[in-house]
Amino acid sequence: DTGVSQDPRHKITKRGQNVTFRCDPISEHNRLYWYRQTLGQGPEFLTYFQNEAQLEKSRLLSDRFSAERPKGSFSTLEIQRTEQGDSAMYLCASSSRGGPSVYGYTFGSGTRLTVV
């Protein structure tokens, strides 16, 4: 499979629990992005990696959120002490060295988080 993979597809968790999502980008892509999408809205930028370096973080990414991309391959997004407001679709996207300005993004299918 040469697409962007996200795991799990769905996650239901109790408020206060920690959750971790994984994203495997297209292997040749050095840029990896995390977005959050709530119902009826467009994706909102969370953070961006070029190789293993986290180059930008949105103000949406509170202290409870952390993302890593060890060795510049897969990435994880962890949410600590989840709140009901964290319920959303978490989308991962990757792009090639030319960046989104040349080829756009390739998105994964997303992880839908429900906090109960």
Add this chain to the structure above:
Amino acid sequence: SQQGEEDPQALSIQEGENATMNCSYKTSINNLQWYRQNSGRGLVHLILIRSNEREKHSGRLRVTLDTSKKSSSLLITASRAADTASYFCATDEAGGGNKLTFGTGTQLKVEL
């Protein structure tokens, strides 16, 4: 934050008709892109138009860009039921740091 506003929010047409969606944005851009999202899935890249281009075609898709009005339109000709999806514009902002900012989307329903 959302860069763009899309209009209409929802559109329902019959198969074979044309669908037009509009996107307005706020800042200077390097390019503007359109994506499609089927229900509960990830987004799929459709087309990219650079700031120095005014019109671009890809199959049944036609995109226009007016940088003086900070607006773009996506036309889908001869629509099919399979075109039913949400459509988002995304801007690559000048000086925006290699990331895309998405609009609020148009929900298109194509009925048989």
